[in-house]
Amino acid sequence: MLDSLFLSGWGAFGMVLFLLIPFLFVFFYVVFRKSFVDSNPGTTDAKKYVRLEGMWIGLVVLVFVGVNIASIGYMPTVSTAKAATSGQDIIDVNFTAKSWVFDFAEATIEVGRPVRFSGKSLDTMHGFAVYHPSGKVLFTMMLMPGMEKPTSLIHTFTEPGTYTVRCLEYCGIAHHEMRDEIVVIKGTG
Numbered sequence: 001m002l003d004s005l006f007l008s009g010w011g012a013f014g015m016v017l018f019l020l021i022p023f024l025f026v027f028f029y030v031v032f033r034k035s036f037v038d039s040n041p042g043t044t045d046a047k048k049y050v051r052l053e054g055m056w057i058g059l060v061v062l063v064f065v066g067v068n069i070a071s072i073g074y075m076p077t078v079s080t081a082k083a084a085t086s087g088q089d090i091i092d093v094n095f096t097a098k099s100w101v102f103d104f105a106e107a108t109i110e111v112g113r114p115v116r117f118s119g120k121s122l123d124t125m126h127g128f129a130v131y132h133p134s135g136k137v138l139f140t141m142m143l144m145p146g147m148e149k150p151t152s153l154i155h156t157f158t159e160p161g162t163y164t165v166r167c168l169e170y171c172g173i174a175h176h177e178m179r180d181e182i183v184v185i186k187g188t189g
């Protein structure tokens, strides 16, 4: 439902406003009070708030650690390592990148089966980003030239369709033309 917001950029803008406005209110409230209502030095005993401060820091640490633990599995390096050791049947998709084309080895990509994309750059720095048909970036990797081993990542597609591949590292005059497509079909079993 919120996708259109976040695809247009208005979502990010709205989020910034949402996060900033409360702070602006507090800021102007303090400025207003200190300017017009009571400009004397504060008489609050700071020691009274030590416990509250400790609780607040504890909450921030808890949220930080919690969010990290909950989301670490979604990091490409972690999910790739998990998929590689899961014993599932992995589809290998090997490719090369050079200015300004990708060259894929023949492979059938099915929904629900992990796909190992392994790529090498033959000339300069290139990117390899896969976009969902709706325009969302699913994952991206960077291909450095002169690497002995290919750069690889395992991704499992959940929907059939035509996915777009784009280079996301500026690689010269026709960088914007460096794109290709991957077709993901429904699984046979």
Ligand SMILES: [Cu+2]
Pocket: 126, 127, 167, 168, 169, 170, 171, 172, 175, 176, 178
């Ligand atoms: Cu490029």
